[in-house]
Amino acid sequence: MTELVSYRTEFDSIQSCHYLISNSLGAMPNRATALTKEYNEIWSNRGVRAWDEAWWNLPREIGNKIAAVVGASEDTITMQPNVTSAQATILSCFDIKPERNKIVMVDGEFPSLKYLYTRWTEGEAEVQFVVSDDGISVPMQKLLDAIDETTLLVPISHVLFRSSTIVDAAAIIEKAHSVGAKVVLDIYQSIGAVPVDLGALGVDFAVGGLLKWMCGGPGACFLYVRPDLAKELTPRFTGWLAHENPFGFEAPPMRYSEGSYKFLNGTPAIPSLYSCQAGLEIITEVGVEKIRKRSIDLTTHLMKAAAERDWPTFAPKDSSERGGTVALNLPDAENIAKRLSAYDYLVDFRPGAGIRVSPHFYNKFQELDDLVEQIEYIISRNWD
């Protein structure tokens, strides 16, 4: 594992702090600086010619690089500014009919998606939230039972953002497909930390972003549509980049292009598509299987330290069910998290979960020991 720790030299951003927050924003790799410079130079030297020479195909090129990480085929992934708009694109593909008007979600889903699905479908669909008894585990039987012949969509995170619980995506997809429902798998909290194989899963849609475990910076999110479905669907949330002849500036009706660009809309966020390539390259080099192994060792180490101190944790105890994050659900966690930040321990606080700690492949066990010691010190000072 020294091989993984040797990647620390690739990250100046982690040298003067304990960077333990990949669940939120992954650390910036040094290689991103050169890519940002490259973008600036092309913009400056080539001006508008940059579209033809370098920029127009970028969403497809980056999509194909992501596809290689998540087991998808070429030209099935397109870039999006964020996951909420990627899911809006999916929603816009469907007419909600009374006989198939149910959307099934879990209560541990990321709030932005709960807001989107409830508001978008208001008056037309019933959004059913399946509630977890302990807030951590996913009640699989209840969830599978909720998916029936009236279900249109099941939007579900592969790894839940608050508890880091890994969801059994294969079982959900199997049930959904058996009743004619479709699954939107949000792999934001798994890509780069937990292996994902979209092709093997046969999932209908997947969304995610490179800003967390892929160390890619904000603005580089993506949408996968299974190739056979991509042929059938026509998103209403669309724009000129999705047109078969974008530079024809034709009047409607819309004529969609084929492949991933069918699901684009307006002008992509090109600067983000430059900087995100650094993390993508590094994670591809390191390999997600290796990262997962290291991640399990790191989170197990932290779980053990917490258990030894009787600190409550908000994460599955079984490492095979746990993603890359362990939340320490300590009394006064919010204040402790603020103090930690003042000491350059980069973690965050989420109500109901506590202090979320997300070590990545470049973190050392010593950093987790330092964190535990620092928390003990903060608790012992009993401020306020």
Ligand SMILES: Cc1ncc(COP(=O)(O)O)c(C=O)c1O
């Ligand atoms: C699972 C999951 N989905 C979505 C998001 C955010 O979505 P968006 O890109 O729309 O901000 C997050 C952010 O933390 C997340 O953890």
